[in-house]
Amino acid sequence: MTDTLRDNATLHIPPNLTVRRSYDGEGGYQVAWGQGSQREQFVTHSPDLAACLATMPSDMSTDAATARLFTELGIDEDAAAKLVHDLVDYGYWSLEPAPLTLGEQRWRDVEWDDALEFHMATRNMIWSHDYTGDPKVITRYHVEHNVQPGSDPPTPYSPTVLTTVDLPEPAVPDVDFRQVVRKRRTGRDFRSTSINLQDLSTLLAWTFKPQFPAGQARYFTSQSYSRGAPFTAFVITGGDGAPTELESNFGVYHYAPERHQLGLVRRATDLDRLDALLWRQSYVNHAPTMLVICADWPQFSWKYRFSRAYRFVYAECGAFMHTALLIGTALGLKTFQTPAIDDQRMCDTLNVADYEVGPIYMAAFGRS
Numbered sequence: 001m002t003d004t005l006r007d008n009a010t011l012h013i014p015p016n017l018t019v020r021r022s023y024d025g026e027g028g029y030q031v032a033w034g035q036g037s038q039r040e041q042f043v044t045h046s047p048d049l050a051a052c053l054a055t056m057p058s059d060m061s062t063d064a065a066t067a068r069l070f071t072e073l074g075i076d077e078d079a080a081a082k083l084v085h086d087l088v089d090y091g092y093w094s095l096e097p098a099p100l101t102l103g104e105q106r107w108r109d110v111e112w113d114d115a116l117e118f119h120m121a122t123r124n125m126i127w128s129h130d131y132t133g134d135p136k137v138i139t140r141y142h143v144e145h146n147v148q149p150g151s152d153p154p155t156p157y158s159p160t161v162l163t164t165v166d167l168p169e170p171a172v173p174d175v176d177f178r179q180v181v182r183k184r185r186t187g188r189d190f191r192s193t194s195i196n197l198q199d200l201s202t203l204l205a206w207t208f209k210p211q212f213p214a215g216q217a218r219y220f221t222s223q224s225y226s227r228g229a230p231f232t233a234f235v236i237t238g239g240d241g242a243p244t245e246l247e248s249n250f251g252v253y254h255y256a257p258e259r260h261q262l263g264l265v266r267r268a269t270d271l272d273r274l275d276a277l278l279w280r281q282s283y284v285n286h287a288p289t290m291l292v293i294c295a296d297w298p299q300f301s302w303k304y305r306f307s308r309a310y311r312f313v314y315a316e317c318g319a320f321m322h323t324a325l326l327i328g329t330a331l332g333l334k335t336f337q338t339p340a341i342d343d344q345r346m347c348d349t350l351n352v353a354d355y356e357v358g359p360i361y362m363a364a365f366g367r368s
């Protein structure tokens with residue numbers, strides 16, 4: 001590399017270079033680039049260096065790079081040359097151009113720049129499962145040995161509630177599976193629909209209460225990559241068709257699977273229509289219940305200590321929702337599902353912070 005640099009090689013900036021204020025709260029700037037396990041980042045407290053690295057042209061000669069650092073940072077020529085050398089070694093500059101591919105460019109064309117940055121940062125991560133010695137955390141990332149966390153898994157999310165409602169024993173829907181999968185369709189009219197507490201009990205238990213193995217259930221009906229309690233569920237009531245045991249309009253309940261109870265988190269008196277939570281998709285108005293599935297981020301991230309696992313949540317959440325939709329259909333309920341949620345409004349309604357309990361997917365249920 002040293003030889004190539006002596007030849008005044010052309011240096012290239014990686015396509016996903018980002019320079020931003022660091023999260024350290026100490027006025028630093030984070031400079032990051034590279035993909036997956038090759039990703040690198042450092043924090044500098046020099047605004048001049050941060051600005052200089054953020055504004056380098058995509059391609060430039062080694063001499064020009066050295067001259068620029070020399071001029072803009074006020075360091076001597078040898079120090080500037082060494083800095084260029086170190087930045088090449090570290091991957092800030094590469095000797096091969098790495099422009100966006102046509103496919104990646106397409107993400108930018110539709111303004112998916114942020115998603116592209118995240119996608120690139122988390123792809124090609126090298127990690128593995130390591131079950132040796134029955135560890136608490138089986139995933140191994142970037143290290144020779146499985147490094148175990150110093151803490152136990154966080155307890156599943158459990159908000160303070162105003163009152164609780166015990167749910168009846170869930171039913172075992174006695175229906176033909178073929179009929180259920182054929183019957184499940186997205187409904188978009190919930191006028192004059194209702195749901196009773198027994199329906200809700202069955203829906204919530206089969207979806208969110210561990211079912212297997214009998215006696216000491218740890219596993220859910222849905223395939224769940226993360227064991228533990230990856231998701232937490234809320235029910236928001238709407239209209240007159242809600243179970244009579246619950247607040248009728250916009251009562252916000254959290255489901256506690258271990259006690260099979262609903263806990264009233266709040267009465268959402270600031271809500272006038274359910275579609276206010278969905279950027280005005282009016283299909284859900286008049287639905288007696290809205291189910292909201294949220295990721296319990298501390299639970300999930302405690303186990304998966306690499307950011308690529310952020311992608312797993314969505315795969316897993318889809319499976320939980322599909323179970324809810326099939327159970328709802330088996331009970332003869334109409335269903336409508338979407339992840340097109342107004343995040344802020346939903347978090348305010350559920351009284352959660354989305355980095356802790358993140359609303360991901362919602363569905364409305366009601367029987368005609």
Ligand SMILES: Cc1cc2nc3c(=O)[nH]c(=O)nc-3n(C[C@H](O)[C@H](O)[C@H](O)COP(=O)(O)O)c2cc1C
Pocket residue numbers: 184185186187281283337338339340
């Ligand atoms: C991830 C996802 C997001 C959806 N978002 C919406 C939505 O925002 N609005 C809507 O009307 N339908 C939405 N749907 C419903 C689809 O339009 C519907 O599933 C599709 O038309 C197929 O119809 P079916 O569910 O009756 O089989 C969504 C479905 C899925 C799986």
